[in-house]
Each structure stands twice: as structure tokens, then as C-alpha cells.
Amino acid sequence: MALRMQEDTRFGLDRKARLLGPVRLDSGAEFAPVDIAYETYGALNADKSNAILICHALTGDQYVASTHPVTGKDGWWTRMVGPGKPIDPARHCIISINVMGSCMGSSGPASIDPITGAAYAMGFPVITIPDMVRAQALLLDHLGIETLEAVVGGSMGGMQALSWAALYPERVKSAVVIASTARHSAQNIAFHEVGRQAIMADPRWNNGAYYGHEAPSSGLAVARMAAHITYLSEAGLTEKFGRRLQNRDAKSFGFDADFQVESYLRYQGLSFVDRFDANSYLYITRAMDYFDLAEPHDGILARAFAGTKTRFCLISFDSDWLYPTAESRRIVHALNAAGAAVSFVELSSPFGHDAFLLEAPEMNRIVDGFLRAGEQ
């Protein structure tokens, strides 16, 4: 089987596929053609029961455990995915998909509209998290994978994992949902709106029609800076930067980046624009803001999981104020009411929302044990 997989060009690094059918969108539209960029690590076993889908966060991508082609950096979740890690190519067939709407090869606003021959820009349809998941399901059809051993994701990846379990319960045996939520709160939407307005206020944005010209990188950098604050904790920022000055002994009495924290945020903003498309940022943040898994069920979240046989594992972090523990507990409560097998733990970390991407041995221990239990 492993040998045949090597010959099967659908599997491997840096793959791309055009989905066979259109994706039916929550907006009512049907969208085609849809290209999906993805990677796989490890081989599918004989009964195709070892596939694990990794879902990425807002600005993540399919390069979960391989070198990023633009930045040259290691994959974004090598602490969780890789040899000897809880999600291990020696044991699992790992699939990592760039979400629809993004900009690393999957169809998004920067893609060429076959009708006009130009980038979609703001002509790209407004999509939702379930829409992203529907496209992923079509890709799994293409790969010949009916059932997933697990869907695993943090942050927006967790929203996708929840949506998978709600939309395709018979295709998901286990779901791991880390530092996530079943709906965007007013505060979540508010921060995203700041980011979108920063992009749209950049004159180079030009109503999204900037392809072939200079991108609205100042606006996108500010959006990233504002968002980045929400990924960290107050205590973490204080510990890392305090009020320390950047490469100087005294305040400049000007508007340079006097403080280390300013310099750090500016760097985060600037390095982000090299690898991300501003319109993708608009579309994906919109999808997150529209996310409310209970909405199609009269606001009763438990109904989204009625009769589910999927096992769930939820993890939150105590210093995460973007998707605080209360949001995970709300999901756990709903899953309990639905009679689902659910585990939940709040872990302690000083690093805020980003904790799930960092070294967290307890998180790895839990995910490892949870997945292995499902493999018995």
C-alpha cells in the first residue's frame, strides 16, 4: 500500500486539485471551479482508517509540518505533527488543506476568475467556515477517503473541526478542538472589524482591485498588529517586553518605535504582508465573524450535535482571552446534553491564545492519549 501511495500523485507535498463539483455556499450561491491546495504526510493504511485532517487558523496554511515556501520557516505545528509527535506520519495519513478563500494555492480572491481572466478580488463570493469544510469534504472524496480518524484544529481550525463534526458526523470519528469557540463574540467581531477597516482605509486597497499593482500592505500590517495583540496575554507581553526601550537609552520624544513592544508589533505586521493577501484576510475574517454553529439550530448548540457518535476532545488555555475557557465550556455543555463522548481540560499557560502553537507538553500528552484510545 505504501509503495502504491508513492506512485499516487494525489498524495504528497505541495499538491493541488480542482474539485469535481461546485461548492454549495451558505450564501445560496454555487461556486466553481474550486482549486484546493493541500499536503499529505504518511501513508493511508489498507482499510483507510488512519486519516487525520489538520485544519489551520486564520493566517495558517497547508504547510503544517513542512518548510513554508515563502518564509522558509518550519511548518507551523511541528510540535504536534511529525515523527514521534502525537500526530505521526509513521502511524497516520495526515492531510493538511489550505482553506478556500486563502492565498496559498486554494481558490481565493487572488485567484483568476475564468470568466473575466482577472483576479476575482471582491468578486469572490463571501464564504463561511462550513463552506470551507464542504470544500474539504469534496477534496477527501477526490482522495478516496470516506472516514477521518480525526479532525484536529486550533482557533479557526477548531471551528472547522466542530463544523466537520456537525456537517458530516458519519465521516468523523474523533474531533480535537483547541483554543476555539462555537461562535464569534461581539468582541471577536469588533477586533476583526478594526483589521478590515485598516485594510480598506489603505488607499492602495482600491476596493480590492490592487492585483498587478502595489498591495495595501500598510493596512494589512496594521490589521495584523491589532490581531496579534489578541493572540498574546497581558502578562505575556509584560514579561516579554515590559516598558523596555528598543535600542536606545531614553525616550526619543517622537513617534519612532521607542518601546520594544512597538518594534515587535511593527515587525509582526511587516513580515506578515510578504506572505498574505489582504483580500484573503477580509474574506476569512468575515467567515469567522459569521460563524455561529448554533444559529441554524434555533440557537441551541446541542442540536448541532444531536445523536453524534463522534468523540470530542476540547482544550482551552487559561490566559486565552480571544476564545476564553467559557467558550469551550459552552461547547462541552452542549456536547454533554447531546450525550456525546467528550473530554475537556483547561491548561495553564502564560502565552494567551497562541499557547496552542507553542511548547505545551500537557496538550501533547492529552492529544496523543485521546487519538490512541480512538485507534483501539
Added chain:
Amino acid sequence: MSALRPDLAIIAREVRAGARVLDVGCGDGQLMAALRDTKNVDARGLELNAHDVATSVSRGLSVIQGDADTDLAEYPDGSFDYAILSQTLQTTKRPDLVLDHLVRIGREAFVSFPNFAQWRIRFAHMFGGRMPVTKQLPHLWYDTPNIHHVTIDDFRSLLHDRNIEIEGQWFLSGNKPRADRFANLLAQHAVFKLRRK
């Protein structure tokens, strides 16, 4: 199952095979794992300590981090065959309310606790004149999770007030079972099987 703590061994023995069980204060999941492995029980757990939850989940158990005092209200009536509270009653803020939830959530409930009227503890108090520190209750008064010590007679009185029926009772001295006679004076641990009248 021989490795189980004696009170847990009694509960494990009494639980019906194939039952649905909620273990409140499940610790590292020892009882749940034993019930799953030997009796094919569908066990769910609630545990306050994050490290214990992690250990339980890594054993493949479904355990939620939470607090018996605040989180039991979320569970529907009769959603489990058994609700179990082992060695946890004396650590809760409101043992009476926790007990009410147990017999509401479980069609039957098991409760085990260390007996604070056992003669060694009485002696320590009477002659030492200080808060007893014993092998089973090794904590000093200012740093103990056991904030509501209870005796067997106190517990029975609470059951009476709350209209809860005793379906079974077991007493332990050390690791050995002992007779019901003078249990309040002689038993170190008690295990009760309960049901709402």
C-alpha cells in the same frame, strides 16, 4: 482490579455491567478505567485537577475538567445509571447540594468518605486537643482539601433530611471490610449506595 483502593473496589464490584456511569471527582480515572475494562461500562468523569484530567484522557477516558459544586447542575435528570462520588464529598463547598445532584443525575449513586467519628480521630481530638492528623486524613487544618468533615451518623442524618434512601452500605477498617455494628465508632471509611425516595 486488585490495585483499586478498597472503597473503589466495592463500588466497582457493585456496578452493573454495561451501565452508564458518571464519576464525579474521578481523579486520574482509575475506577473508570477498571469499570470500562472489566465491565464494559460507558464511564464519564468530572475532575477539578487539570493534570488528573490529562492523565484520564490519555487513558482514553472521557473526562471533563470541572467542579462538583458548580457543574453538576448542567447534567440532565437520570442521564446516568450511576453517579459516583468517592472520597470527594468532604472537599465540596456544599455537600448537601452535591448529594442532591448525585441522586438526581444518577438513578442510583455511590458515595464514599472517610469517617470523622472513627475512634482514632476521636482520641486524637479528645486527648491531643488539636485537629486530628491521621494516615487517611494527613492534612493540617489550615491546608486541607477536606473542608467538610463528616461522620457516618451525620451522613445518615443528612440522607434522612434529604429523603434519600440507602440501598447498600459497606464499612472499612484499613483495607478490610467490617460489620455495620458500631460503624460510626470503628469504621475508617464508609461506602453508601443511594437512591432518591
